[in-house]
Amino acid sequence: MIHARNLPFVTTLAIFVIAYGLCILQFPNMLSTRVIGNLLTDNAFLGIAAVGMTFVILSGGIDLSVGSVIAFTSVFVAVLVGSFGVHPLTAFLAALVISTLFGCLMGAMIRYLMIPPFVVTLAGMFLARGAAYLVSTQSVPITHEFIDTMLGFYIRFPGGGRLTLLAMVMLIVFAVGIIVASRTRFGANVYAIGGNIQSAELMGVPVGATTIRIYALSGFLSGLAGIVYTLYTSSGYSLATVGVELDAIAAVVIGGTLLTGGVGLIAGTFIGILLQGLIQTYIVFDGTLSSWWTKIVIGILLFVFIVLQRTIIWYSDRRLAVRQLKEV
């Protein structure tokens, strides 16, 4: 029997499979391994950021700084490697440390100054973007043989598709994320805080430490997403990834996680990411939509998915309830 808690996830998965099927009916080319490989590689940085976002949202918070932190990391790494000749690994490490500390700081403000996360991270969003401008306003290319090696590493599927290193990093992050959320005390504490912060505190959950860790994790993953983005584009650009946080939030919510916190699955976010990627791929394959119809169609599809999801969940909830009663 499907557990009530997994219902949103199963629903989203079903919607995704059906939607993909419909796409293939219209464009048989979309079944190729190439499209699947692209789906994973192109959304790798978004996926990684979305894992962090899922933890934040599960705890009842939100992190608007994600896009800016990605941009900052990419510029920072690009300038270190491109202009100062630092080894990429060192630059990655430095970037991760900075983004993690940045997350820590936001977590501490949220916890100890009691400013709502929406606002703290909104200020963080301005700050990180502003810091990126200070590092460089121009786009900075990177060429380094180490990076070329990394990019050259991929597994080829039959049919021309490839599983790149970036996609692998994302899959690993998702796997680890799933385990952390469902199998560690930290994960349980995240759900607890998201369920009800007062109750969690009264049950002995270390709310302060957990909050800081959650935002540090999101900062870390944003940094990692930034690194992946840097590799993806072999450059850093301070205007990049504007509004990516909204894409991440949408993916998390489409994946069945409640913005009020406490309910949701990391795996759902994965499907959410794939669904969004699918929409974009479909629009590219269609190739007839004007700039404005693109926006409208994305909006409509978002709406349809969410309403579909709600309806299915509402309907099955009712059936579940009736069945339980009969059993009693």
Next chain:
Amino acid sequence: MTWFTRRLRRLAPQLVALAIILGIISLIAPGFLTISVQNGRLYGSLIDILVRAAPVALLTVGMTLVIATRGIDLSIGAVIAICGAVAATLISDGYSLPVVIAVSLGVGIVCGLWNGILVAVLDIQPIIATLILMVAGRGIAQLITEGVILTFNDDTFAALGSGSLAGIPIPIYLWVGTALIIGLLMRRTALGFLIEATGINRRAASLAGVRARFLLFSAYAISGLCAAIAGMIVTADIRGADANNAGLWLELDAILAVVVGGTSLNGGRFSITASLIGALIIQSINTGILVSGFPPEFNLIIKAGIIIVVLTLQSPAIMTLFGFIKATRRSGKLNHGTKEATR
């Protein structure tokens, strides 16, 4: 008198922050505080702030109500674009001003009601519900203008953005007037009280017979209405509808303004006046950056820095500390009677 002191106390942190920010800017940019009359119209950076604050201030009014219901409205930037596009299209098609205004306002309200349906009836979480219109709305606006900046030549409509009446720019009348009307509507009727109750505990309010859905609808509709007025001002100001850029990311400024104004994002007690002061703070920062002459690379970091400082000083943690000090002092005063408190 006690009412007045209570109000003042509620608004004090915002007023102080505004004063300090204006003070600092005037140190960097001399002449910032001077106001003169030119061409029969008040003129000066302070006036600029009041005029330029119009869109954010209007959005802030609606956003305050939406946030009071424990929601959030990300779509208002896009609604600005839609209503601006509608107004520009109608004006260039030669419709009369009242028709243009009425239709634009109507479109804004419809947008708000759409959000209201998603939130109140379909029970979609506000951020996501309004994200849908945020994404699609800009597309709709571009659909109306077909991607171009739709310009028009109608001086009466343009006056909504750049005209003045009795020496005072018209946008100031519009936002102050709207805020006054909506503020009175909230506080002279029971709407404000019921919205607060719904925002704090929707279930308990419903069980007490409060019609939560109606209230959610009205909050989002008012938000759409305010965005429509802002959209007309923005369009009239540049004599053209720029569907792609009008109101872009303005919703974030509006949210910041509400929070700087001290209304909790968790819904409940709200103050439109405080939010408006918040909007003025945000706009002062923006204008201050422009007149200060720093290179544009620094814009965001300055803005972020100031906002973080303001938020930190106003944060519940620091305010409790403040409040605690005040409370002990007040209890000391109580022994001497209340004379001093009213002074």
Next chain:
Amino acid sequence: AKSLTVGFSQIGSESGWRAAETTVTKQEAEKRGVTLKFADAQQKQENQIKAIRGFIAQGVDAILIAPVVATGWDAVLKEAKEEKIPVILLDREIESPKDLYLTAVTSDQVFEGKVAGEWLAKDVGSKDCKVVELQGTTGSSPAINRKKGFEEGIKAASNIKIVRSQTGDFTRTKGKEVMESFIKAEGGGKDICAVYAHNDDMAVGAIQAIKEAGLKPGTDIKIVSIDAVPDIFQAMAKGEANATVELTPNMAGPAFDALEAYLKDKKEPKKWIQTESKLYTQKDDPMKVYEAKKGLGY
């Protein structure tokens, strides 16, 4: 022969000029019987990369890209090359090895700025001139290059000085707002001799701000900008703007020409097809230009 299918990855629709480029590209494709697959990237490089990958997966015959930034294209272009799909860049160049694309059809953004600067230097002669600059979006390549070009253009004239420079995000609203504050900051605008705007939209905004401050744009304060969108010609006709440097929206025409030649007899085109950066002033019968440009979807 079977008709060509070409994928076009456009940046977005952030300005009138961009919309015109899209319209013209679609018109050019239709004229030649080319099936155009259009993808709007909403200002995001990652979306452009996704679109290009999508085009490759669909097996298009060629790809047009209007790149949002100069860097970061190597990997995806290599993929296209492996699939033997020719790529043509529109309107901006990129920092990738030249063998990864067929050709680039662009204007020279630095040169545009330079033309504007040189015009101003000539126009003011030896008089002292304080210029205020309305920059494009911070960090965008036209903003950087047009700034650089303008500075080169006025380098020789020591009497011309940029006194204030702030971003107007390429939009009218911000152009107007920033200009208002420039006027306040520079003695009510009387000290300002000219405005240099990185695009026409900001210039139009600035013109309104100047008028509202009780000054005459075009006379009290000179206006020079770049793009040559229809609205600036209206202003020029009224004497409210002085000069604009054209950035043609027809990048696709030359691109399709080169592509067809290449596909027919493998003739490699030049690596850079430069479009003209024509200077228009009030003498060039602005109303006529306006009428000609009106229908292009600006």
Next chain:
Amino acid sequence: MSAPHALLEARGIGKSFFGISALEDVDFTLQQGEIHALLGENGAGKSTLIKILTGVYRRDRGTIYLEGNEVSPDDVAAAQALGIGTVYQEVNLLENLTVAENLFLGRQPRRFGMIDRRTMRERSRTLLERYGLNIDVDALLSSYSVAFRQIIAIARAVDLSGKVLVLDEPTASLDANEVKGLFTVLRQLREDGVGIVIITHFLDQVYEIADRVTVLRNGRLVGSRAISELPRLDLISMMLGRELQHITRDHQAEPETIDDRGAPSIQFQNYGKKGSVAPFDLDIRPGEVVGIAGLLGSGRSETAFLLFGIDRADSGTATIDGQQVSIASPEAAIANRFGFCPEERKTDGIVGDLSVADNIVLALQAQRGWMRPISSAQKRELADSFIKSLDIRPADRERPIKFLSGGNQQKAILARWLVTEPRLLILDEPTRGIDIGAHAEILKMIERLCAEGMSLVVISSELEELTAVAHRVIVLSDRRHVAELSGRQLTTDGIIRAIAGTGETEAA
């Protein structure tokens, strides 16, 4: 067997909120192997004291010793580490987690650093079996009623309290059987040497289980006595600072009076909802008090939800004064002059951030519509009069209601409905968490309201309370109305027999 040190000792505890003192110079001593009742009126400071002892609030003054060593737990986790387990008054568990996750939050069994779900599940089952609870521990907590949750919370606290167990009104939602089960567990723990602090407003339970009582009044210590040397009346006057007049309805004396009240004015016929409550008939006469009794989960609250339009009935009709009406929403119910005090005060009752006065006038304002606001003068007057008549403390109408003690919140919600002058008031567990003084007040008020012609439906787990106030009691079992008792039948025993009787027939 007196140990050299008391198990837990607090000296000179003081605490004030926003300059208003909640506790002043309170001493409290808990011995090993002792069940210690902490008593006092609503707002006396009981919950505050235990929150200080367990690290939720920071005290302003005073010292705490555990086994003779000074301790100062900074948060609940620290207190738990010291071996102090607590169930707070507002049952604090997480609805979004499963029962097992709730039981083991923060102390999950682990294997290789990962949570060991299977062990957790098994241990949860054994843990709950002790309380006779045989439920699906993998189901979300939200699918269980308050009573179940309370037991789960207790099980959790008992399991993690090595030395001290603190229970703040643990029996408020429990029925007699479960209370008995709980007490067995507590006695067992006492044998094992655990010190137990229990807060309750049920004096019977105090006499049944406690060894010692400590009484607080208005934030001050009144005294601490062994229960064996403290007669009931003395205890009551310690708590109230005065004597209590008791009331009980004498059923034998007035069997006819109800019928005198004339024809039923509110009738529900064949009223029910699939999956919620089986169709039932219910007639209510003016001035009548109808009690509803039943075991936990028997559908009492659900019946109330139906009557008040929170759940929509899918069969049957409602008739008022001969007119058929539709009660499809709370608004419709209120329009028909119904009122409803819900059982779950925190989520369904109070609007936390609003003041007491605002909470009191909320339903009236909703009823009048948004266009006719209640003036602030009128609000002040209404609030003050009810604060006075219900003795809500502190008597500060501007204080946010969330800062009131549980019992006082309950009174404010009651006031909310009384201002609307309803013709039918539905009370779901009206006296839960209310002190004995207020309890008597509320019962008296119920009397008075009926005398004025208002009808009441009272749901209560306290059978004495039902027999005391109700003219007629409906007994529910398995979501079905199975019996109706009135007149001479209306005794606690009668109700118990009715509940049990149907249980037997079901089993047969």
